[in-house]
Amino acid sequence: MKRDGFSSRFGILAAAAGSAIGLGNIWRFPYITGENGGAAFILVYLVCIFLIGIPVMLSELVIGRNAQSNAISSFDKIKPNSPWKFTGVLGVLTAFIILSFYSTIAGWVFAYIGRAVTGQLSSISPAELPQYFGNIINAGGSNLEPILWQFVVMVITGFIVIAGIKKGVEKYSKLLMPILLGLLVVLAIRSLTLEGAYKGVEFLFKPDFSSLSVEGVLEALGHAFFSLSLGMCTILTYGSYVNKKERLPSLALQITFADTAIALLAGIVIFPAVFAYGLSPDSGPDLIFITLPTVFYSMPFGSFFQMLFLVLIGIASITSTISLLEVPVSYFTEEFKLSRKKVTILITSIIFLLGIPSTLSFGSLGDVTIFGKTFFDLMDFTASNILLPVGGLLISLFIGWGWGIRNAVKEATNDGNIEFKLASAYGFATKYLAPIGIFVILLYSTGVI
Numbered sequence: 001m002k003r004d005g006f007s008s009r010f011g012i013l014a015a016a017a018g019s020a021i022g023l024g025n026i027w028r029f030p031y032i033t034g035e036n037g038g039a040a041f042i043l044v045y046l047v048c049i050f051l052i053g054i055p056v057m058l059s060e061l062v063i064g065r066n067a068q069s070n071a072i073s074s075f076d077k078i079k080p081n082s083p084w085k086f087t088g089v090l091g092v093l094t095a096f097i098i099l100s101f102y103s104t105i106a107g108w109v110f111a112y113i114g115r116a117v118t119g120q121l122s123s124i125s126p127a128e129l130p131q132y133f134g135n136i137i138n139a140g141g142s143n144l145e146p147i148l149w150q151f152v153v154m155v156i157t158g159f160i161v162i163a164g165i166k167k168g169v170e171k172y173s174k175l176l177m178p179i180l181l182g183l184l185v186v187l188a189i190r191s192l193t194l195e196g197a198y199k200g201v202e203f204l205f206k207p208d209f210s211s212l213s214v215e216g217v218l219e220a221l222g223h224a225f226f227s228l229s230l231g232m233c234t235i236l237t238y239g240s241y242v243n244k245k246e247r248l249p250s251l252a253l254q255i256t257f258a259d260t261a262i263a264l265l266a267g268i269v270i271f272p273a274v275f276a277y278g279l280s281p282d283s284g285p286d287l288i289f290i291t292l293p294t295v296f297y298s299m300p301f302g303s304f305f306q307m308l309f310l311v312l313i314g315i316a317s318i319t320s321t322i323s324l325l326e327v328p329v330s331y332f333t334e335e336f337k338l339s340r341k342k343v344t345i346l347i348t349s350i351i352f353l354l355g356i357p358s359t360l361s362f363g364s365l366g367d368v369t370i371f372g373k374t375f376f377d378l379m380d381f382t383a384s385n386i387l388l389p390v391g392g393l394l395i396s397l398f399i400g401w402g403w404g405i406r407n408a409v410k411e412a413t414n415d416g417n418i419e420f421k422l423a424s425a426y427g428f429a430t431k432y433l434a435p436i437g438i439f440v441i442l443l444y445s446t447g448v449i
Protein backbone atom coordinates (compact mmCIF):
# COMPACT_ATOMS: atom_id res chain seq x y z
CA MET A 1 0.00 0.00 0.00
CA LYS A 2 1.28 3.45 -0.90
CA ARG A 3 1.91 5.63 2.11
CA ASP A 4 -0.37 8.58 2.57
CA GLY A 5 1.27 12.00 2.18
CA PHE A 6 0.78 15.74 1.87
CA SER A 7 -0.37 17.08 -1.47
CA SER A 8 1.08 20.58 -1.51
CA ARG A 9 3.72 22.80 0.02
CA PHE A 10 1.12 25.00 1.67
CA GLY A 11 -0.56 21.88 3.01
CA ILE A 12 2.64 20.69 4.66
CA LEU A 13 3.34 24.09 6.11
CA ALA A 14 -0.20 24.47 7.41
CA ALA A 15 -0.17 21.03 9.01
CA ALA A 16 3.26 21.37 10.59
CA ALA A 17 2.57 24.93 11.71
CA GLY A 18 -0.84 23.66 12.82
CA SER A 19 0.91 21.12 15.00
CA ALA A 20 3.26 23.71 16.43
CA ILE A 21 0.64 26.41 16.92
CA GLY A 22 -1.82 25.47 19.59
CA LEU A 23 -2.46 25.78 23.29
CA GLY A 24 1.30 26.04 23.69
CA ASN A 25 1.20 29.47 22.12
CA ILE A 26 -2.07 30.83 23.37
CA TRP A 27 -2.44 29.19 26.78
CA ARG A 28 0.96 27.89 27.93
CA PHE A 29 3.28 30.62 26.69
CA PRO A 30 1.41 33.52 28.35
CA TYR A 31 0.94 31.70 31.63
CA ILE A 32 4.51 30.51 32.09
CA THR A 33 5.81 33.88 30.93
CA GLY A 34 3.62 35.41 33.63
CA GLU A 35 4.95 33.01 36.25
CA ASN A 36 8.57 33.62 35.28
CA GLY A 37 8.56 37.38 35.31
CA GLY A 38 8.09 38.38 31.68
CA ALA A 39 10.63 39.81 29.26
CA ALA A 40 13.81 38.14 30.57
CA PHE A 41 12.11 34.77 30.29
CA ILE A 42 10.98 35.56 26.75
CA LEU A 43 14.51 36.48 25.79
CA VAL A 44 15.88 33.15 27.01
CA TYR A 45 13.01 31.42 25.24
CA LEU A 46 13.89 33.13 21.95
CA VAL A 47 17.54 32.15 22.31
CA CYS A 48 16.49 28.52 22.84
CA ILE A 49 14.25 28.67 19.77
CA PHE A 50 16.97 30.13 17.64
CA LEU A 51 20.00 28.11 18.69
CA ILE A 52 18.36 24.80 19.56
CA GLY A 53 14.81 24.78 18.18
CA ILE A 54 15.54 25.54 14.53
CA PRO A 55 18.36 22.97 14.16
CA VAL A 56 16.33 20.25 15.90
CA MET A 57 13.35 21.09 13.69
CA LEU A 58 15.43 20.59 10.56
CA SER A 59 16.91 17.39 11.97
CA GLU A 60 13.48 15.89 12.58
CA LEU A 61 12.32 16.81 9.07
CA VAL A 62 15.47 15.33 7.57
CA ILE A 63 15.22 12.03 9.44
CA GLY A 64 11.53 11.61 8.67
CA ARG A 65 11.77 12.39 4.99
CA ASN A 66 14.86 10.29 4.50
CA ALA A 67 13.41 7.21 6.16
CA GLN A 68 9.78 7.76 5.06
CA SER A 69 8.68 5.95 8.15
CA ASN A 70 7.29 6.34 11.66
CA ALA A 71 8.93 7.62 14.85
CA ILE A 72 10.63 4.36 15.80
CA SER A 73 11.26 2.58 12.49
CA SER A 74 12.81 5.69 10.95
CA PHE A 75 15.85 5.29 13.19
CA ASP A 76 15.94 1.59 12.41
CA LYS A 77 15.87 2.23 8.68
CA ILE A 78 18.74 4.68 8.79
CA LYS A 79 20.84 2.76 11.34
CA PRO A 80 19.52 -0.80 11.49
CA ASN A 81 19.52 -2.54 14.86
CA SER A 82 21.05 0.34 16.72
CA PRO A 83 20.00 1.73 20.09
CA TRP A 84 19.08 5.03 18.40
CA LYS A 85 15.55 3.80 17.97
CA PHE A 86 15.11 4.35 21.68
CA THR A 87 14.69 8.01 20.69
CA GLY A 88 11.51 7.04 18.86
CA VAL A 89 10.31 4.88 21.75
CA LEU A 90 10.69 7.86 24.04
CA GLY A 91 8.78 9.97 21.51
CA VAL A 92 5.83 7.60 21.41
CA LEU A 93 5.72 7.49 25.20
CA THR A 94 5.86 11.28 25.43
CA ALA A 95 2.97 11.56 22.98
CA PHE A 96 0.77 9.57 25.37
CA ILE A 97 1.69 11.80 28.28
CA ILE A 98 1.36 15.16 26.53
CA LEU A 99 -1.92 14.35 24.85
CA SER A 100 -3.34 13.11 28.16
CA PHE A 101 -3.00 16.49 29.88
CA TYR A 102 -3.30 18.63 26.75
CA SER A 103 -6.81 17.31 26.32
CA THR A 104 -7.71 18.62 29.77
CA ILE A 105 -7.03 22.18 28.67
CA ALA A 106 -8.49 21.70 25.20
CA GLY A 107 -11.56 20.43 27.06
CA TRP A 108 -11.77 23.71 29.00
CA VAL A 109 -11.69 25.58 25.70
CA PHE A 110 -14.59 23.49 24.42
CA ALA A 111 -16.49 24.02 27.66
CA TYR A 112 -16.12 27.76 27.09
CA ILE A 113 -17.19 27.43 23.46
CA GLY A 114 -20.38 25.76 24.67
CA ARG A 115 -21.08 28.71 26.98
CA ALA A 116 -20.14 31.33 24.39
CA VAL A 117 -22.52 29.84 21.83
CA THR A 118 -25.40 29.92 24.28
CA GLY A 119 -24.58 33.52 25.21
CA GLN A 120 -23.83 32.71 28.88
CA LEU A 121 -20.21 33.74 28.83
CA SER A 122 -20.76 37.30 27.68
CA SER A 123 -23.11 38.03 30.57
CA ILE A 124 -20.45 37.29 33.18
CA SER A 125 -18.71 40.44 34.44
CA PRO A 126 -14.91 40.46 34.72
CA ALA A 127 -15.16 40.45 38.52
CA GLU A 128 -17.22 37.26 38.48
CA LEU A 129 -15.02 35.42 36.01
CA PRO A 130 -12.45 33.76 38.30
CA GLN A 131 -15.20 32.17 40.36
CA TYR A 132 -17.21 31.26 37.28
CA PHE A 133 -14.28 29.59 35.62
CA GLY A 134 -13.24 27.91 38.85
CA ASN A 135 -16.64 26.25 39.04
CA ILE A 136 -16.39 24.93 35.49
CA ILE A 137 -13.01 23.21 35.90
CA ASN A 138 -13.60 21.91 39.40
CA ALA A 139 -13.84 18.32 38.22
CA GLY A 140 -14.98 15.39 40.33
CA GLY A 141 -17.82 14.84 42.75
CA SER A 142 -20.94 15.81 40.91
CA ASN A 143 -19.17 17.89 38.26
CA LEU A 144 -18.07 15.54 35.52
CA GLU A 145 -18.38 18.16 32.82
CA PRO A 146 -14.63 18.75 32.29
CA ILE A 147 -14.13 15.01 31.78
CA LEU A 148 -16.93 14.98 29.27
CA TRP A 149 -15.29 17.78 27.27
CA GLN A 150 -11.98 15.99 27.45
CA PHE A 151 -13.74 13.00 25.95
CA VAL A 152 -15.18 15.18 23.18
CA VAL A 153 -11.69 16.44 22.36
CA MET A 154 -10.33 12.91 22.12
CA VAL A 155 -13.20 11.75 19.93
CA ILE A 156 -12.76 14.63 17.46
CA THR A 157 -9.02 14.01 17.35
CA GLY A 158 -9.54 10.30 16.75
CA PHE A 159 -11.94 10.93 13.88
CA ILE A 160 -9.56 13.22 12.03
CA VAL A 161 -6.63 10.88 12.52
CA ILE A 162 -8.65 7.97 11.15
CA ALA A 163 -9.36 10.09 8.05
CA GLY A 164 -5.62 10.25 7.38
CA ILE A 165 -3.16 12.84 6.19
CA LYS A 166 -4.53 14.40 3.00
CA LYS A 167 -8.20 14.28 3.78
CA GLY A 168 -7.90 14.94 7.48
CA VAL A 169 -4.86 16.73 8.78
CA GLU A 170 -4.04 18.80 5.69
CA LYS A 171 -7.54 19.88 4.76
CA TYR A 172 -8.44 21.37 8.12
CA SER A 173 -5.12 23.01 8.84
CA LYS A 174 -5.03 24.90 5.55
CA LEU A 175 -8.31 26.61 6.13
CA LEU A 176 -8.05 27.53 9.75
CA MET A 177 -4.56 28.71 10.47
CA PRO A 178 -4.83 31.95 8.43
CA ILE A 179 -8.10 32.96 10.13
CA LEU A 180 -6.54 32.51 13.56
CA LEU A 181 -3.71 34.85 12.67
CA GLY A 182 -6.07 37.57 11.44
CA LEU A 183 -8.16 37.46 14.58
CA LEU A 184 -5.13 37.61 16.87
CA VAL A 185 -4.01 40.79 15.16
CA VAL A 186 -7.42 42.42 15.72
CA LEU A 187 -7.34 41.40 19.38
CA ALA A 188 -3.81 42.63 19.88
CA ILE A 189 -4.85 46.07 18.65
CA ARG A 190 -7.80 46.11 21.03
CA SER A 191 -5.70 45.05 23.98
CA LEU A 192 -2.96 47.58 23.24
CA THR A 193 -5.43 50.43 23.14
CA LEU A 194 -6.88 49.68 26.58
CA GLU A 195 -6.15 52.26 29.21
CA GLY A 196 -3.12 51.17 31.22
CA ALA A 197 -1.97 48.73 28.55
CA TYR A 198 1.53 50.14 28.63
CA LYS A 199 2.53 48.23 31.76
CA GLY A 200 1.78 44.99 29.99
CA VAL A 201 3.97 45.97 27.08
CA GLU A 202 6.76 46.74 29.50
CA PHE A 203 6.31 43.40 31.22
CA LEU A 204 6.70 41.70 27.85
CA PHE A 205 9.59 43.64 26.42
CA LYS A 206 11.64 45.20 29.20
CA PRO A 207 13.80 42.45 30.68
CA ASP A 208 14.44 42.26 34.41
CA PHE A 209 16.88 39.43 34.91
CA SER A 210 16.48 39.40 38.65
CA SER A 211 13.07 37.80 38.13
CA LEU A 212 14.50 34.86 36.21
CA SER A 213 15.44 31.68 38.10
CA VAL A 214 17.45 28.65 36.98
CA GLU A 215 14.23 26.68 36.80
CA GLY A 216 12.95 29.48 34.57
CA VAL A 217 15.71 28.69 32.09
CA LEU A 218 14.64 25.04 32.03
CA GLU A 219 11.03 26.13 31.57
CA ALA A 220 12.09 28.27 28.61
CA LEU A 221 13.96 25.40 27.01
CA GLY A 222 11.13 22.94 27.67
CA HIS A 223 8.62 25.36 26.27
CA ALA A 224 10.69 25.92 23.13
CA PHE A 225 10.38 22.18 22.47
CA PHE A 226 6.74 22.04 23.50
CA SER A 227 5.69 24.96 21.37
CA LEU A 228 7.55 23.82 18.27
CA SER A 229 6.29 20.22 18.73
CA LEU A 230 9.89 19.03 18.92
CA GLY A 231 11.71 16.28 20.77
CA MET A 232 9.07 13.57 20.45
CA CYS A 233 9.21 12.85 16.72
CA THR A 234 6.02 14.67 15.76
CA ILE A 235 7.75 16.80 13.16
CA LEU A 236 9.74 13.72 12.16
CA THR A 237 6.49 11.85 11.54
CA TYR A 238 5.06 14.73 9.49
CA GLY A 239 8.40 14.97 7.67
CA SER A 240 7.94 11.37 6.58
CA TYR A 241 4.90 12.45 4.55
CA VAL A 242 6.82 15.18 2.71
CA ASN A 243 7.96 14.51 -0.85
CA LYS A 244 11.55 14.55 -1.99
CA LYS A 245 11.34 17.85 -3.84
CA GLU A 246 10.35 20.08 -0.92
CA ARG A 247 12.91 22.46 0.55
CA LEU A 248 13.32 21.41 4.14
CA PRO A 249 15.57 24.20 5.48
CA SER A 250 13.13 26.94 4.51
CA LEU A 251 10.24 24.82 5.77
CA ALA A 252 11.90 24.57 9.19
CA LEU A 253 12.39 28.33 9.29
CA GLN A 254 8.84 29.10 8.27
CA ILE A 255 7.27 26.78 10.84
CA THR A 256 9.45 28.26 13.58
CA PHE A 257 8.74 31.80 12.52
CA ALA A 258 4.98 31.27 12.39
CA ASP A 259 4.93 29.59 15.79
CA THR A 260 7.01 32.26 17.47
CA ALA A 261 5.05 35.11 15.92
CA ILE A 262 1.77 33.65 17.16
CA ALA A 263 3.11 33.17 20.69
CA LEU A 264 4.34 36.75 20.88
CA LEU A 265 1.04 37.99 19.47
CA ALA A 266 -0.81 36.01 22.11
CA GLY A 267 1.41 37.69 24.72
CA ILE A 268 0.51 41.09 23.26
CA VAL A 269 -3.17 40.20 23.52
CA ILE A 270 -2.99 38.91 27.10
CA PHE A 271 -0.59 41.07 29.11
CA PRO A 272 -1.78 44.58 28.32
CA ALA A 273 -5.23 43.37 29.37
CA VAL A 274 -3.87 41.72 32.52
CA PHE A 275 -2.31 44.97 33.67
CA ALA A 276 -5.09 47.22 32.44
CA TYR A 277 -7.58 45.29 34.59
CA GLY A 278 -5.30 44.79 37.55
CA LEU A 279 -5.25 40.99 37.20
CA SER A 280 -2.24 39.01 38.34
CA PRO A 281 0.14 37.80 35.60
CA ASP A 282 1.19 34.71 37.57
CA SER A 283 -2.23 33.22 38.15
CA GLY A 284 -1.22 29.99 36.37
CA PRO A 285 -3.07 27.72 33.93
CA ASP A 286 -6.31 29.68 34.21
CA LEU A 287 -4.71 32.95 33.02
CA ILE A 288 -6.17 33.14 29.52
CA PHE A 289 -9.53 31.86 30.62
CA ILE A 290 -9.90 34.83 32.90
CA THR A 291 -8.18 37.54 30.86
CA LEU A 292 -9.58 36.87 27.41
CA PRO A 293 -13.25 37.20 28.30
CA THR A 294 -12.26 40.41 30.10
CA VAL A 295 -10.83 41.84 26.89
CA PHE A 296 -13.88 40.83 24.91
CA TYR A 297 -16.15 42.28 27.56
CA SER A 298 -14.76 45.71 26.76
CA MET A 299 -15.12 45.40 23.00
CA PRO A 300 -17.89 46.28 20.59
CA PHE A 301 -19.39 43.01 19.28
CA GLY A 302 -17.33 41.36 22.01
CA SER A 303 -19.51 38.31 22.38
CA PHE A 304 -19.34 37.56 18.67
CA PHE A 305 -15.55 37.92 18.58
CA GLN A 306 -15.27 35.89 21.72
CA MET A 307 -17.10 33.00 20.18
CA LEU A 308 -15.06 33.17 17.00
CA PHE A 309 -11.81 33.32 18.93
CA LEU A 310 -12.66 30.40 21.18
CA VAL A 311 -13.62 28.33 18.18
CA LEU A 312 -10.27 29.15 16.60
CA ILE A 313 -8.34 28.21 19.74
CA GLY A 314 -10.35 25.02 19.81
CA ILE A 315 -9.33 24.30 16.25
CA ALA A 316 -5.71 25.27 16.84
CA SER A 317 -5.65 22.80 19.70
CA ILE A 318 -7.14 20.07 17.53
CA THR A 319 -4.50 20.55 14.80
CA SER A 320 -2.00 19.92 17.60
CA THR A 321 -3.77 16.96 19.20
CA ILE A 322 -3.97 15.18 15.86
CA SER A 323 -0.23 15.56 15.40
CA LEU A 324 0.33 14.14 18.88
CA LEU A 325 -1.93 11.18 18.18
CA GLU A 326 -0.38 10.57 14.76
CA VAL A 327 2.94 9.62 16.38
CA PRO A 328 1.76 6.45 18.17
CA VAL A 329 -0.90 5.68 15.54
CA SER A 330 1.55 5.64 12.64
CA TYR A 331 3.96 3.50 14.62
CA PHE A 332 1.50 0.85 15.77
CA THR A 333 -0.30 0.74 12.40
CA GLU A 334 2.86 0.26 10.37
CA GLU A 335 4.75 -1.92 12.80
CA PHE A 336 2.02 -4.40 13.61
CA LYS A 337 0.17 -4.17 10.28
CA LEU A 338 -3.07 -3.31 12.02
CA SER A 339 -5.88 -1.19 10.65
CA ARG A 340 -5.53 2.54 11.23
CA LYS A 341 -9.02 2.67 12.58
CA LYS A 342 -8.56 -0.03 15.22
CA VAL A 343 -5.25 1.36 16.40
CA THR A 344 -6.65 4.88 16.63
CA ILE A 345 -9.65 3.81 18.68
CA LEU A 346 -7.51 1.81 21.08
CA ILE A 347 -4.87 4.49 21.61
CA THR A 348 -7.43 7.27 21.92
CA SER A 349 -9.18 5.32 24.67
CA ILE A 350 -5.98 4.69 26.59
CA ILE A 351 -4.97 8.33 26.42
CA PHE A 352 -8.42 9.44 27.52
CA LEU A 353 -8.19 7.25 30.63
CA LEU A 354 -4.69 8.45 31.37
CA GLY A 355 -5.91 12.04 31.12
CA ILE A 356 -8.70 11.78 33.70
CA PRO A 357 -6.46 12.24 36.77
CA SER A 358 -5.03 15.41 35.17
CA THR A 359 -8.50 16.85 34.77
CA LEU A 360 -9.44 15.80 38.30
CA SER A 361 -6.38 17.50 39.71
CA PHE A 362 -8.20 20.80 39.30
CA GLY A 363 -10.99 19.44 41.45
CA SER A 364 -11.35 16.40 43.66
CA LEU A 365 -7.71 15.33 43.28
CA GLY A 366 -6.46 18.86 43.90
CA ASP A 367 -4.84 17.94 47.21
CA VAL A 368 -3.02 14.89 45.93
CA THR A 369 0.58 15.76 45.17
CA ILE A 370 3.53 13.71 43.99
CA PHE A 371 6.98 15.32 44.45
CA GLY A 372 5.07 18.44 45.48
CA LYS A 373 3.18 18.64 42.20
CA THR A 374 -0.40 17.90 41.28
CA PHE A 375 -0.92 15.11 38.78
CA PHE A 376 -1.42 17.64 35.99
CA ASP A 377 1.73 19.56 36.86
CA LEU A 378 3.74 16.38 37.20
CA MET A 379 2.69 15.17 33.75
CA ASP A 380 3.38 18.56 32.19
CA PHE A 381 6.72 19.01 33.94
CA THR A 382 8.00 15.52 33.16
CA ALA A 383 7.00 15.60 29.52
CA SER A 384 7.74 19.20 28.63
CA ASN A 385 10.79 19.96 30.71
CA ILE A 386 12.48 16.56 30.81
CA LEU A 387 11.33 14.17 28.09
CA LEU A 388 11.16 16.67 25.21
CA PRO A 389 14.61 18.16 25.86
CA VAL A 390 16.07 14.66 26.26
CA GLY A 391 14.41 13.70 22.96
CA GLY A 392 15.90 16.78 21.31
CA LEU A 393 19.29 15.90 22.74
CA LEU A 394 19.11 12.38 21.31
CA ILE A 395 17.92 13.61 17.91
CA SER A 396 20.83 16.06 17.73
CA LEU A 397 23.32 13.39 18.80
CA PHE A 398 21.91 11.00 16.25
CA ILE A 399 22.39 13.47 13.42
CA GLY A 400 25.66 14.93 14.69
CA TRP A 401 27.43 11.77 15.77
CA GLY A 402 25.38 8.74 14.74
CA TRP A 403 24.31 9.25 11.15
CA GLY A 404 26.56 12.21 10.36
CA ILE A 405 26.05 15.83 9.35
CA ARG A 406 27.14 15.06 5.81
CA ASN A 407 24.26 12.64 5.26
CA ALA A 408 21.80 14.99 6.90
CA VAL A 409 22.89 17.89 4.71
CA LYS A 410 22.60 15.67 1.65
CA GLU A 411 18.97 15.00 2.55
CA ALA A 412 18.34 18.65 3.46
CA THR A 413 19.63 19.83 0.09
CA ASN A 414 17.69 17.21 -1.89
CA ASP A 415 20.96 15.46 -2.84
CA GLY A 416 22.79 18.69 -3.52
CA ASN A 417 20.10 20.11 -5.78
CA ILE A 418 19.25 23.11 -3.68
CA GLU A 419 21.40 25.61 -1.92
CA PHE A 420 21.69 25.55 1.89
CA LYS A 421 23.86 28.48 2.88
CA LEU A 422 23.71 27.81 6.59
CA ALA A 423 24.75 24.16 6.33
CA SER A 424 27.88 24.61 8.42
CA ALA A 425 26.04 26.59 11.09
CA TYR A 426 23.45 23.82 11.18
CA GLY A 427 26.23 21.26 11.55
CA PHE A 428 27.86 23.17 14.39
CA ALA A 429 24.58 23.71 16.22
CA THR A 430 23.60 20.07 15.87
CA LYS A 431 26.93 18.55 16.79
CA TYR A 432 27.90 20.82 19.68
CA LEU A 433 25.64 23.70 20.56
CA ALA A 434 22.30 21.92 20.95
CA PRO A 435 23.55 18.81 22.78
CA ILE A 436 25.79 20.71 25.17
CA GLY A 437 23.20 23.43 25.74
CA ILE A 438 20.42 20.98 26.53
CA PHE A 439 22.67 18.83 28.68
CA VAL A 440 23.91 21.70 30.80
CA ILE A 441 20.46 23.22 31.29
CA LEU A 442 19.01 19.83 32.26
CA LEU A 443 21.68 19.04 34.79
CA TYR A 444 21.92 22.52 36.24
CA SER A 445 18.25 23.23 36.66
CA THR A 446 17.38 19.83 38.10
CA GLY A 447 20.06 20.33 40.69
CA VAL A 448 22.37 17.53 39.54
CA ILE A 449 25.27 19.99 39.20
Ligand code: PHE
Nearest residue numbers: 020022023024025226227229
Ligand atom coordinates in the same frame (compact mmCIF):
# COMPACT_ATOMS: atom_id res chain seq x y z
N1 PHE B 1 3.15 22.47 19.85
C1 PHE B 1 1.85 22.20 20.36
C2 PHE B 1 1.29 23.49 20.96
O1 PHE B 1 2.02 24.45 21.09
C3 PHE B 1 1.83 21.07 21.35
C4 PHE B 1 2.57 19.86 20.90
C5 PHE B 1 3.69 19.42 21.60
C6 PHE B 1 2.19 19.19 19.75
C7 PHE B 1 4.41 18.33 21.16
C8 PHE B 1 2.90 18.08 19.31
C9 PHE B 1 4.01 17.67 20.02
O2 PHE B 1 0.17 23.57 21.32
